[in-house]
Each structure stands twice: as structure tokens, then as C-alpha cells.
Amino acid sequence: MEKKTCVFLACNENYAFALANVIIGLRRYNEDLITNIVVYHDITEETRGKISRLWEDKIIFIEYTHEDFLRDLGGDIGKVPLTSRFGERFVYAKFHIFELLEKYDCAVWLDCDTLVVDRIKDFLCLDEIDFKCDCGGRIDGATKYLEAKGLLNTNKPIMKPVGGVLSFSKQCLNKTYCGVSGINLTQQCFKILKELYKYECLIYPTTSDEIPFGILTYLYDFKVQNKKGFYNTLPQSSRNSKIIHTMGKTKFWESPFSYVAFSEWAINHKIWKNISGDERQFSLRSLNFGSMDTPDKVYLFLIYYHLFCPLLPLLQDFITNNAQYKLYLKLPIKDRYLDIYSKRFQGDIFYRFALNLDGGGNAELKSKCEIQIVCKEKGKLRYFANEVQRRLDETYTPKDNRSNGEIIVYYFTKNIEIDYSDLILEFKGLVEQTCWIVEDLQ
Incomplete structure (x- = not known):
């Protein structure tokens, strides 16, 4: 039986x-x-x-x-x-x-x-x-x-x-x-x-x-x-x-970690929604590094971390061995950005690594990284632009971000292939050319 x-x-x-x-x-x-x-x-x-x-x-x-x-x-x-x-x-x-x-x-x-x-x-x-x-x-x-x-x-x-x-x-x-x-x-x-x-x-x-x-x-x-x-x-x-x-507190419908780590629960819930018409929206708890409630956000977080990870110890060595610049990492990593500040600067002026993922399906292997110096200090934007452009080598491109037609961010950027030794050398050159210029802006 x-x-x-x-x-x-x-x-x-x-x-x-x-x-x-x-x-x-x-x-x-x-x-x-x-x-x-x-x-x-x-x-x-x-x-x-x-x-x-x-x-x-x-x-x-x-x-x-x-x-x-x-x-x-x-x-x-x-x-x-x-x-x-x-x-x-x-x-x-x-x-x-x-x-x-x-x-x-x-x-x-x-x-x-x-x-x-x-x-x-x-x-x-x-x-x-x-x-x-x-x-x-x-x-x-x-x-x-x-x-x-x-x-x-x-x-x-x-x-x-x-x-x-x-x-x-x-x-x-x-x-x-x-x-x-x-x-x-x-x-x-x-x-x-x-x-x-x-x-x-x-x-x-x-x-x-x-x-x-x-x-x-x-x-x-x-x-x-x-x-x-x-x-x-x-x-x-x-x-x-x-x-x-x-x-x-680890519930699939409350914890962003459980929700994204166990995607099968989300797949099951989609099946239930299709049958029931249930339109509830879950309020996942916030994270210290932004939201992570969709597959694309998880993918981007992981690949950004993957690409930045080899750079971090090299950056730390550079910071330690060049104490005169008083640099420090601003963590956690936010989206595609890794920011480095200097205690010699006053206000919102900093260096930045910005990842540009390859759009042809080779993001892990063929992405590039921009090296930047950024100014968000409203009263110093124009002077920053003039002084840095006058003295920084011409391989860096000046750009700005605007809101309602007004410049709110000014930065100089250079986009290069990801070779971590080359990134550090380029960063070293940028710091040497600009650290004293920016200090003059204070």
C-alpha cells in the first residue's frame, strides 16, 4: 500500500x-x-x-x-x-x-x-x-x-x-x-x-x-x-x-539580502502574482550602499566590486607611500564610483575612479575606467575649471553637470583601459599635477 x-x-x-x-x-x-x-x-x-x-x-x-x-x-x-x-x-x-x-x-x-x-x-x-x-x-x-x-x-x-x-x-x-x-x-x-x-x-x-x-x-x-x-x-x-x-529579520520580503540572494523566492512570487493579481509592493529595508531590489542592481553591484577589488590594495599602497598628499578612500563604493579625498582640500573637491562597462557583453573583460578630479564646491567651480585646465595635461577632458542650466559639478576626466598598474600610474600623475593647484583654491 x-x-x-x-x-x-x-x-x-x-x-x-x-x-x-x-x-x-x-x-x-x-x-x-x-x-x-x-x-x-x-x-x-x-x-x-x-x-x-x-x-x-x-x-x-x-x-x-x-x-x-x-x-x-x-x-x-x-x-x-x-x-x-x-x-x-x-x-x-x-x-x-x-x-x-x-x-x-x-x-x-x-x-x-x-x-x-x-x-x-x-x-x-x-x-x-x-x-x-x-x-x-x-x-x-x-x-x-x-x-x-x-x-x-x-x-x-x-x-x-x-x-x-x-x-x-x-x-x-x-x-x-x-x-x-x-x-x-x-x-x-x-x-x-x-x-x-x-x-x-x-x-x-x-x-x-x-x-x-x-x-x-x-x-x-x-x-x-x-x-x-x-x-x-x-x-x-x-x-x-x-x-x-x-x-x-531575514524574511525574503523584508531583507534585501535574502530577497536578492534567493531569487527563486521572487520567481515564485511572480507566479503567485500572475495567478492572484496580488499587486503588493514589498518595502525592503534600506542598505548602507543604496538599494538592491532588482536583478540589474545586484549585477551592477557585483561587477563594480569585481572590477574595483584589485585596485583597492594598490590605491592603499599609494596613499600610504605618499603621505604628503593626505589622501584617503571614501567608502563604501557607490555605484560605479570610487572616490578619494585629501585632507589638504577644503570643501567638496576630490579624485574619482568611474567605471564604464563595456556594452557589447564583455563587461568583465573589456570595460574602461575614467580617472577624474571633481569639484562640487559651488563658489569655486569657475576658478577650479580655469586653474586646472590651464595646468593639467591636455589628455584630460573638461566636463560639467548642470541643473536647470546652471553648472553644479565641474570635472576633468580621462578614460583608459583597465590595467590596474596603469591606473595607479595615471592617478599618481593626476595627483602630482593637481594637488597643489587645488590647494591654492582654498
Whole structure:
């Protein structure tokens, strides 16, 4: 008989776009592995209809209300705080995974801020393993709970899963504790949750949805397999990942780093937009070096850094060995510009390297670089232009930038092939010819 697997998620209307993203990734890589996707929700009928189109006849929606959550807690929340974290109750909906095992041989829980990037066959508990997860994090809270309940055995290991990506086998339902079987493990999780707050066991409240699974593993001797490094990986540790989890401030729709590094999430979102008509615009956090929210900006940032990188140590050596000019780099690199200032200058006068990328598809190999001296000091523009042009060698071309017909920037520039030794020699000559001229302008 073919074994059945479900993937379990939960969210409200606000995160429907993220839910859709996970479903798209699951289908792309695992269409033959998944029997159903079960979603505990507070999502409108219209949005549910659009999500269902992502994978016809596979997705089962089960409404999970605040009243349902209160019933799960026995009608009394005790000291459990009701916060806005992931829509309040939905972070604890994962405890219902054991109820799904009544129907399925394996149930996988995924947070909606995950990205599926590969097949997950090895994560399914369809073998002798009861529980597969990313085993990690501190066990202080679980230890305090077991001590408070008089259940701690110092010879028995304690584990705590990281709660975003979990896989359980139907075998968990056959486990016994003190000779008793058939215990409702979902109810046990909610009971443990309340007691974690009652006995003040939580050093980190964000682990309140994780520790109950560790306690059950301890009490019922679940056979666990640690899938750390492959499942539930953070962006910075995702080299071998099959499911990436953007916890905290690393959300794909908030962090510019996550958004551009994992373009598959953006591709999934485009698929969702085409189906749903969702026109939301994400407000990615700003960066210290400008915006990076489109592929072209990422490409340009990387290629500018690639081309400037060999120049930086040569520039630093020149600056160090020619201290009389009092030069210093102005970092970070902004777009195609690398600016060098001098403490001998007053006002907005500086040297600049400006990259000109080859437009014929050879930007990495055949681009050029302009070497410039630039003046943005409004009251000195004309004098700067006259003095520098009079004394600088004629291979430099004078140019200006204007606003409403008025000159706002004046500069002299020379465009040469990128040979880093030649660039430094040319820069040396420019500094020697102009540093004292500019000093006369002060």
C-alpha cells in the first residue's frame, strides 16, 4: 500500500502570499511525494480559491479560529501571552501535526517564511525514524520544565528542535510512556505550553512552540535524526540547503539580502502574482550602499566590486607611500564610483575612479575606467575649471553637470583601459599635477 505524506502549514490572510510561495516550491520539486497540503487558516474564500489553483485537488484548508485555540488550551490561556507573532495562534497550530498522523504516514510542518529549493524525500519519516528536524539551540527551558515536573533523568539526553521545519512519522502515535499508550500528543503539546509559562521555564519565549516537541521526544523516546545543514537552514548557512528558513529579520520580503540572494523566492512570487493579481509592493529595508531590489542592481553591484577589488590594495599602497598628499578612500563604493579625498582640500573637491562597462557583453573583460578630479564646491567651480585646465595635461577632458542650466559639478576626466598598474600610474600623475593647484583654491 502506498504511503501517504502531507505537508502542514498555517497562516492568516496577511501571509497568504508567503503560503503560496511555499506551495509553489513544494510542487516544483516534490509533486510525486506529497499526498496533500493541509493549511490551518484565517484566509478569505477568494484567496483560498486562488491558492487552490496552485495545485488542484491537493490543498485542504481547515479554519483555525481564536476560539479553537482557546479550546486547545483547555478554555484558559493561563500565562500564555497572546502576541502578534505570526498571527498569534498560528505559531502553535503546528501541535496539531499529530492529529494529521491519524490519516497520513508522515506529516511535515513548514513555517511560511521558508523556501523549498530541492527534493525533500530524505526528510520524510517513512523509515524507522520517528522525528526528523534541525536539532539545535539551548535546552535550558526544557531542562527547567523537566526539573519542575520531577521528570529529569540526568543520564538521558535532552533535545530541542528548531521549529520551522519538522517531520514526524505515524509511528509516534504508537509510543508509550510509563506503559500507557494512545495519549493525545497534540493535547500534550498544549498542556506543556501552558506549563512552560506556569513554571517560568522559558528563558527565550520564542522557543515556546519548539520545546514541547523536545519534551515529547524525551518522554516517549522518539528516534530522532538531525537534519541540520540541509533543512531549516538560515540564509548564511544555506550552501547545501533543501529548505531555507528566513527567521526574524531575514524574511525574503523584508531583507534585501535574502530577497536578492534567493531569487527563486521572487520567481515564485511572480507566479503567485500572475495567478492572484496580488499587486503588493514589498518595502525592503534600506542598505548602507543604496538599494538592491532588482536583478540589474545586484549585477551592477557585483561587477563594480569585481572590477574595483584589485585596485583597492594598490590605491592603499599609494596613499600610504605618499603621505604628503593626505589622501584617503571614501567608502563604501557607490555605484560605479570610487572616490578619494585629501585632507589638504577644503570643501567638496576630490579624485574619482568611474567605471564604464563595456556594452557589447564583455563587461568583465573589456570595460574602461575614467580617472577624474571633481569639484562640487559651488563658489569655486569657475576658478577650479580655469586653474586646472590651464595646468593639467591636455589628455584630460573638461566636463560639467548642470541643473536647470546652471553648472553644479565641474570635472576633468580621462578614460583608459583597465590595467590596474596603469591606473595607479595615471592617478599618481593626476595627483602630482593637481594637488597643489587645488590647494591654492582654498
